[in-house]
Amino acid sequence: MAADSSPRVWLYDTTLRDGAQREGIAFSIEDKIEIAHKLDALGIPFIEGGWPGANPKDVQFFWQLREEPLQQAEIVAFCSTRRPHKVAADDPMLQAILAAGTRWVTLFGKTWDLHVTEGLKTTLDENLAMIRDSIQYLRSQGRHVLYDAEHGFDGYKANPEYALQTLRAAQDAGADWLVLCDTNGGTLPQDIARIVREIVAELGRDLTAQIGIHAHNDSGTAVANSLAAVLEGAAMVQGTINGYGERCGNVDLCSVLPNLQIKLGYDCLPSDRLALLSTTSRAIAEIANLAPDDHAPFVGQSAFAHKGGIHVSAVERNPLTYEHVPPEAIGNQRRIVISEQAGISNIVAKARSFGIQLDKKDPACREILQTLKDLEHRGYQFEVADASFELLVRAALERRPERFQLMGFQVHCDMLRDEKTLLSDAIATIKVAVDGEHILESAEGNGPVSALDEALRKALVKFYPEIASFHLTDYKVRILDSTVGTEAVTRVLVESSDGARRWTTIGVSPNILSASYQAVVDGIEYGLLLQSSARSAASVG
Numbered sequence: 001m002a003a004d005s006s007p008r009v010w011l012y013d014t015t016l017r018d019g020a021q022r023e024g025i026a027f028s029i030e031d032k033i034e035i036a037h038k039l040d041a042l043g044i045p046f047i048e049g050g051w052p053g054a055n056p057k058d059v060q061f062f063w064q065l066r067e068e069p070l071q072q073a074e075i076v077a078f079c080s081t082r083r084p085h086k087v088a089a090d091d092p093m094l095q096a097i098l099a100a101g102t103r104w105v106t107l108f109g110k111t112w113d114l115h116v117t118e119g120l121k122t123t124l125d126e127n128l129a130m131i132r133d134s135i136q137y138l139r140s141q142g143r144h145v146l147y148d149a150e151h152g153f154d155g156y157k158a159n160p161e162y163a164l165q166t167l168r169a170a171q172d173a174g175a176d177w178l179v180l181c182d183t184n185g186g187t188l189p190q191d192i193a194r195i196v197r198e199i200v201a202e203l204g205r206d207l208t209a210q211i212g213i214h215a216h217n218d219s220g221t222a223v224a225n226s227l228a229a230v231l232e233g234a235a236m237v238q239g240t241i242n243g244y245g246e247r248c249g250n251v252d253l254c255s256v257l258p259n260l261q262i263k264l265g266y267d268c269l270p271s272d273r274l275a276l277l278s279t280t281s282r283a284i285a286e287i288a289n290l291a292p293d294d295h296a297p298f299v300g301q302s303a304f305a306h307k308g309g310i311h312v313s314a315v316e317r318n319p320l321t322y323e324h325v326p327p328e329a330i331g332n333q334r335r336i337v338i339s340e341q342a343g344i345s346n347i348v349a350k351a352r353s354f355g356i357q358l359d360k361k362d363p364a365c366r367e368i369l370q371t372l373k374d375l376e377h378r379g380y381q382f383e384v385a386d387a388s389f390e391l392l393v394r395a396a397l398e399r400r401p402e403r404f405q406l407m408g409f410q411v412h413c414d415m416l417r418d419e420k421t422l423l424s425d426a427i428a429t430i431k432v433a434v435d436g437e438h439i440l441e442s443a444e445g446n447g448p449v450s451a452l453d454e455a456l457r458k459a460l461v462k463f464y465p466e467i468a469s470f471h472l473t474d475y476k477v478r479i480l481d482s483t484v485g486t487e488a489v490t491r492v493l494v495e496s497s498d499g500a501r502r503w504t505t506i507g508v509s510p511n512i513l514s515a516s517y518q519a520v521v522d523g524i525e526y527g528l529l530l531q532s533s534a535r536s537a538a539s540v541g
């Protein structure tokens with residue numbers, strides 16, 4: 001963690017503006033308010049809220065946020081420079097940005113001569129006037145100005161003299177920050193470093209504004225580019241949570257921030273906030289209605305998941321062997337994955353997470369490992385079915401109570417046409433024995449698996465009333481080509497819930513009903529195990 005004397009790098013989050021330019025994202029006002037508060041709680045000092053004047057939602061956002069103010073962050077409104085040959089004070093966009101009522105504003109302007117002549121269709125001098133007038137006008141209205149030099153790097157590569165003139169114009173007009181944007185995301189780290197170095201040297205003693213970096217990820221180098229700029233003296237990094245943004249996205253603050261703070265020793269967030277990063281990343285993915293990237297550096301579910309037996313064996317001895325930073329520093333956690341790649345160490349570590357202490361030398365460990373590898377060879381995949389693996393371990397240790405025996409089942413399925421759709425109507429009949437008593441039950445379902453699950457739960461609920469709270473929440477089927485000989489098998493994954501917790505179980509068989517039955521039975525047995533563990537914990541407590 002950065003010490004008090006560490007140099008400061010200011011983080012500027014643009015998830016609500018550039019992040020919303022990602023295909024597939026459409027934040028509501030409520031979403032934006034919630035995200036702004038999460039970023040504020042994380043300790044991000046600058047949060048860009050949107051472009052007021054570009055759409056009614058962004059206008060309303062700034063108004064609504066006044067009702068629910070942030071604790072520590074500056075909320076920033078974004079806008080372009082005035083239109084060519086117009087007066088800044090008459091520009092509707094500049095009026096809209098003032099009406100947003102923020103202390104800080106970000107103005108983007110053109111650095112690349114190509115964009116001036118081809119995009120704006122104006123002259124190079126008029127673009128300099130647009131930058132100067134717009135910033136002077138906003139400063140005269142009491143605003144602090146961040147100037148985003150759009151295409152800062154491409155513009156400098158094409159015409160360094162003109163690019164420098166635009167930056168000088170922004171600085172002379174009173175901009176507090178000059179943020180160099182790699183808008184097309186095409187620049188590589190060594191060119192970012194060289195150009196930042198040259199710009200800082202060229203502006204020399206005149207440099208009153210601070211320099212920032214805004215990197216896009218089209219070359220997959222946005223994190224490296226941002227770090228390269230910081231190492232050359234940039235004191236602000238603009239980016240988004242989870243790297244959301246136009247095309248391939250912006251630099252991912254969830255990667256750049258821990259690199260800056262943990263590895264390079266910069267002061268970015270208050271020292272107690274970095275541990276909120278993983279939950280913030282996942283919560284914002286949830287609000288964006290996008291699946292979190294499990295393999296994202298630092299914050300992904302798999303960022304500290306160890307699967308290979310060699311890795312687990314070493315990590316159990318010393319986590320430094322296969323972890324570049326401690327997962328808890330960013331609020332993530334170590335996970336041990338169970339699969340055919342496992343060794344005894346995976347079994348011992350995973351069993352410990354179930355509350356079962358095993359000794360590596362215990363022959364049961366080797367038996368469990370062998371069973372695991374045999375079953376995975378037949379098509380099981382325990383890394384996605386922790387609950388079935390725990391039942392397997394308990395069975396091997398003779399700690400899995402036999403709660404019932406299956407005597408047989410039958411499933412009948414009709415496909416019925418209802419106007420335009422074809423509906424399935426299934427009936428399952430099941431016979432089980434509990435403590436020597438035979439029970440026969442039938443149930444209907446909208447498919448064979450739900451009918452079977454319903455019939456089994458009906459048969460057992462008299463003996464285990466807690467089953468009434470269990471229900472299936474997900475069902476996945478995959479046909480595996482051939483695992484043993486030439487026979488194709490079906491792998492079924494069932495997710496169950498008791499309203500408070502969820503667990504996943506697995507079944508594999510050439511017959512889909514038999515595979516489903518295994519997964520459903522494991523699901524019920526695991527639910528009963530959870531309930532009885534909770535009861536034992538409560539009675540001890």
Ligand SMILES: CC(=O)SCCNC(=O)CCNC(=O)[C@H](O)C(C)(C)COP(=O)(O)OP(=O)(O)OC[C@H]1O[C@@H](n2cnc3c(N)ncnc32)[C@H](O)[C@@H]1OP(=O)(O)O
Nearest residue numbers: 051053054055080081082083084108109110119120150183
């Ligand atoms: C690099 C970036 O990410 S910048 C942010 C990009 N984000 C967005 O574009 C999302 C929000 N944008 C919008 O809602 C709309 O594009 C608006 C409201 C800004 C403008 O809409 P319209 O007036 O219909 O113009 P349109 O989108 O077709 O074209 C953009 C105009 O802005 C002008 N423009 C582009 N950059 C600048 C600039 N830095 N300063 C002044 N004008 C600019 C273009 O020359 C073009 O002008 P024209 O209308 O005279 O041809």
Ligand SMILES: CC(=O)C(=O)O
Nearest residue numbers: 108148150151181183
């Ligand atoms: C300003 C901005 O978003 C860019 O140049 O990428």
